[in-house]
Amino acid sequence: MNEYTGGCLCGNIRYKLTGEPIFPHSCSCHMCQRWSGAPIVGWVDFSRASLIFDGPGGYPTLNRTSKTTQRGFCPICGSGICALDDGSEEISITIGTLDNPNLIVPQSQSFPESAPSWFDCTRQGG
Ligand SMILES: [Zn+2]
Ligand SMILES: [Zn+2]
Numbered sequence: 562m563n564e565y566t567g568g569c570l571c572g573n574i575r576y577k578l579t580g581e582p583i584f585p586h587s588c589s590c591h592m593c594q595r596w597s598g599a600p601i602v603g604w605v606d607f608s609r610a611s612l613i614f615d616g617p618g619g620y621p622t623l624n625r626t627s628k629t630t631q632r633g634f635c636p637i638c639g640s641g642i643c644a645l646d647d648g649s650e651e652i653s654i655t656i657g658t659l660d661n662p663n664l665i666v667p668q669s670q671s672f673p674e675s676a677p678s679w680f681d682c683t684r685q686g687g
Pocket of ligand 2: 588589590591592593594
């Protein structure tokens with residue numbers, strides 16, 4: 562079975578994922594840009610049941626960023642870790658926080674029209 566590990570910049574939040582990655586994609590919507598400070602964010606979904614937060618900080622701090630979505634971050638270093646849609650069995654994890662971000666490749670790009678004009682989207686699956 563596939564296993565993926567990752568965590569935040571400071572090591573307070575650590576996670577372990579098993580199973581199949583679902584819908585790996587990148588997103589350059591304005592919310593993702595403001596949330597991350599980056600022009601684009603890589604996301605991948607996993608079953609919530611397959612995710613364990615096993616770092617010293619336990620679960621990321623959750624912040625409601627839209628009517629139906631919460632985003633999780635490390636309360637110490639601020640790394641953006643995850644997003645949870647209300648009622649979903651899945652959790653979205655930022656590909657950039659994987660210990661090896663090469664393992665999961667975005668297959669599509671959401672909101673390419675919102676990316677900064679200087680950002681080259683041509684390799685993002687869009
Ligand atoms: Zn941290
Ligand atoms: Zn987005």
